Amino acid sequence: MRLLKFSLFIFLVFLVACEKDKISEKQTDNQSNLSSPSLSDANSQQKPKNPNDWQMFMYDLAYKGISPDKVLKPPLKVAWKYKTGGAVNSSPVVYNNTVYVGSDDQRLYALNADKWGLKWTFDTGGKVTNAPTVYMGNVYFSSRDLKVYALDATTGTKKWEVQVDGWVNSPLVAFNNKIYVGCYENKIYIFNAMTGKKEGDERERINISGIEFACVKGEFYPIDAHNRASGWKNSVQRSESWPAIANGFAYIGSRDKRIYAFDTKTRRQVWFYETDGWIDSSPAIAGGKLFVGSRDGYVYAFENGNETQITKSSSEGIVTQDKTIVYKEPKRSSDTRLTIVNEGTILPILGKSTGSWYLDPSSSWFKVKLPNDQIGWIEAENFVRTKQNDELTINSSIVKNVTRLNLPNEAETISWSPNGLNMAYFANVTYSNIYWMAQSLWVASGEGKDQRWISDGAFFNPIITWSDNGEWLAFENLNKTERQIWVVKYIGSGLKKVAIGEAPSLSPKGDMIAFLRRDSKTTSVWIKDLDKNTERKIAEFRTKGQESYVAYGYNASLVPPAWSKDGLFLAIALDGYHYDDRYTRVVILKLTGEVVRELAVRAWKTRNISFSPDKKKIAYMTQEHSEKRADDLLDRQVHISTIDSEERRETFKHCQGLSWSPNGRYLAYVEDLDTMGFKRKVWVFDTGKWQKIQLVTSKMSIEKAVWTDNNAITVLAQATSQKSSEPSKKLAKINGWKLSISLP
Template sequence: MTGGPVTASPLVWNDTVYIGSQDGRFYALKAKKWGERWSFDAGSPIQYSGAIENGMLFFHTRDNVVYALDARSGSLIWKRKVDNWISSPPIAYGGRVYLGVYDKKIYILDQRSGKIRDRIPMKTEIGGVLYICTQGVLRPLQPMNQAEGIRKRIPFSQSYPVIANGYIFIGSRKGALHVLSQSDWHEVFSFSVGGGVDSTPAVYDGMVYFGSYDGYVYALAGKSYAEKPSQGIKGQGRRCFVIGRSAVYDRPEGEVIAYVNDGEILPLYEEQNGWYRVKLPDGSFGWMRSAMPIGRSEHDLLIPEGISKLDTLKLKLGGEFPIWSPDGEAVVYPLRTKLKGQYWHADEIWVTFPETGKSQKLCSASIYNPYLSWSLDSKWIAFETYDSNVSHIWVVSRDGTDLRRVTKGEAPSFSSKAHRITFRRRRELVDSVWVVNIDGSGLRRIKTILIMGTPQQYLYLLPPRWSPDGRIIAVGTDGEYYQSGEAKILLLGVQGGVESKIIHSRSKKVSEISWSPDGRYLAYVLSGNPGVRPDAPIDKRLFLLDIRTQNVITFNHTSPTWSPDGRFLAFMEHDDRAGINWKVWIYEVNTGRKQLLLVSRGDLSKLEWMPDGRLCLWVTGKYIRGGRYRPAQTTGYIL
């Protein structure tokens, strides 16, 4: 297994399989048995196959850097950055490397030095074949293949077929390698894997190699392809989940004998002072340190040893964006049962009481902002309605007997100290932050924010967040508010004598602001990048700011939630590999220790640490089920 999805096609040379992965590594694997010869960390995802000539391996990464390695040792010979996207594999021929560069240029590099010899517009001849470049893709002008005809036989195929030994091999996004008879294109069998297969298979010395979105590189062998081969070992008894790219030793503190990548699941045979004795895919044994022993698999969750109980809480069908009450006795949520329309919209607010399992409708309302807020005493819920082009702040009592319209405004959030609400009002080029009591008294504007950038259409605003002592309000302002295009977090003093501060970023959007219980730390998520660069990161990052020291720690990706005592921050990290999906981490603030709590093979919506110290994992299902749009089912898994 590699550390990311594999979309690149394998290349076989000198009894070695060469393949790049989205984890940013290029691997040289043994062709006849499991194991690495070497791997090279390029630091950026590799989407396309490499090319070999004169004992040199050439490939490029998503940040537009071209590499030349010694194919035998993996040592770097040179690297060269080009000025735009490369959207197809390199071609190595006659001492040159040819690249298609967005949108219609062909770069020709010297194989030995990496020097750019020429930049040719649109077309060139390589080995007697005329190639053209469009949209950064370098391809023959008149390809001589039957790829499209074969693809039509295989649903959801983006792979190119390979013909060998009387068979056609082609992958599909349904998660399989298909083997067809060359004579009549009849399917002989299909080999299912854990993710889509976009890569073009490679055939070498009676074996077929291909990569998958599940992160694995597969090798199938056999004199006849009429029988489905084995998919490798499956652990009996105890198993462990490998964390990060990990060395495997012949004994604790001994010699390194192999490397295994993050996400590999191995049979676990012994533990010794933090060391784990595992069985490798080739049948050999070794010791490693970075692993999570798996206790059991339940509800698509890989649950570690030591967690014995997993409670389940199902909300009323259509419930989404749930939030626990501060006393831990109730869950409130908007109910979305009508799925028509362009925008997310709910018509009711409901509450579920886990102790009894009963659910109750609190009120009807026209809701486009799904974020609700509990009062500290768990007696009131604040929410926003939108009707007749006007947004209002409302509160409803926990039992539904008291419903009050408080004021005009958006994105309400209850104070951590009293029955006060902070909210926003946005009108054209001005946003503002306000506070008000739930009876409508004490209305006061805290801050006016001019929108100096390019305003974007929005469905709803994200609520400001009170500090635990009620003295500061943190509000996220996206890049559209500023000429720089860079988002900021404003820390606004609610009372006199409290200095307001600005937290700068280099991203477009800020969300999921969360204070630690003692008010010392602020967690928040940044996403987007104001620079239009080929190598610009676009995924989410979770930031943890120490308010006192201004030190910042960065994690991947989202949904920060604090333990009640403030010692731990839990968060979710998305994994692009099919079959893993999400990892849940626990970070201990005082020690800086990060521990993998569990792995989800299914979808996770968010995490929520409950007042009694348990952690709730919320899962909201998809709308399309059985070929029809249906209200979502949200389930909480509590551990």
């Protein structure tokens, strides 16, 4: 039976391939083939009733992608663009002056087609990556939550939803009161369009109004559609977009972040527009406009005309939270709601904000001008006044000055002394295998001057720890298979090996080192007394989970223990392989080995543990789902917990690079953004008011923000891969800026 099924599958694949080849042989590159498709009478019924609409993916059931529009003609200019809360991989459709499009922020949007404006949104439980389709007054679409939805196209009210068995990797098809859904791996569901009731299912292939569709790995398309689109896809770099054709021009997106226009007769490129993200979305053409999404999070609308230089407002700000409400007046009320905007939306500020934005942000407001020229008000807790400074977009209400640092060219990981006067860094980094490795250790002044070589070695652990007075630093070296712990003074003297072990951490006074030793069955915590030259084991934890020491290999690095400011407590990261419940733990110990507290999180790894200087709070980062699957909610989360009996916790997703202010009130951290364009944000979390404040947004890959004193933060970002205009001059691997800030 298995052999028979396999033989049938091979036959179907062969048949599809043959039909594609036949169609390919008949295709030519002339305009008549592209603009005058031969459609069956039944297929013509699936064209939009209003030819100016684009109600489904690629316009009609045959996926020809040809609009009768006679207005649109390059060059084009941006008519408007709307910022969603995630990357826009979905392709838009247009019906009755409304643009329907999904976003990775798990919402379907209904936007005004004529000018910037939101009509409604609908929330799902997963990313909305495929094009919706509008049929009989409803809009139908799928989500990564494994559901298919039907909404009223005018109001966004849900009509029905159904669960399917796997991912849907292509748009839905609506015809003859039925909704066809291609589902992973090769199943085709058929639902009643009005009720959502399942009317049947098929495998691999189905005929819809005389057009043969095939479903392979959840991709459900007419069998010749990919073949016809490939000619235009091959005209640009790495395109996942499909071409839309109108008025003698073909439009297609590319992963070089551009939307292109080609003359269909000459196949010559005549226009392009560059966004800040990949354009995997396929364009739609309706009402003399072209609509397309980008992974920078925007939905773009283009119209005829030349792009002109936009005059920037003298004062502008940026929205810091998704689903931020804009009000008609500075008053929080359902009656005064105007619209909703998302994180990253940049708006001109009119006049001055009211009240004290920081001390009481819920009663402070910004008066703004929306892209459709409406005037509105946004609460200051969701909006900050910004200014561009070098490659950073700063919160100008807090950041008073920005100084670019001249960091050593070879520095790849930098650790500042607690007083900010000196830095230590590894250089000569190689990536000869899957592990990071440096070959030399250096120190320099806090500004990167007076660089001094300290030692060569095999450094697999990038973490360097300092004593509180900035006098000593500790690091780890690998000598063949032996993990060694070394200390040295910042001036370069006193270099010596002090212990065999891993992940060293200097005590605040610099008189002790906490470190780890591990084997296939245990991880033990040790303390080395540098004055007495003695060491003792204070705790041991057995490996109970499935992971083993062998799986890590000799080159993987452990997380150093974190000291409390008074030197009386240690916090240890015990990854998920220590336990059989799929939780990782942060264990707080006294120096006697007594366990004071355990903080358990459902993740596989814990990183960047640090006590606040007042010892009342602890922050750490978690990585990796405990079942070894990527998970948006558990990968790189920042956790903040109070340690006293009245526990209070806060969690921020997609974050890294923790650093406490010297006074212990503020925690700085870096957020990875969900879209292309702006890549990272730096936030400051105020534990006194238990609120977060956006400090910096940047298109650079910011890795961490480090407090050097209560009024200064250093921001570090990976340098771009651009080559220097001077061949003899090496470009720095890390860019750095010192931010002078003003906080209560």
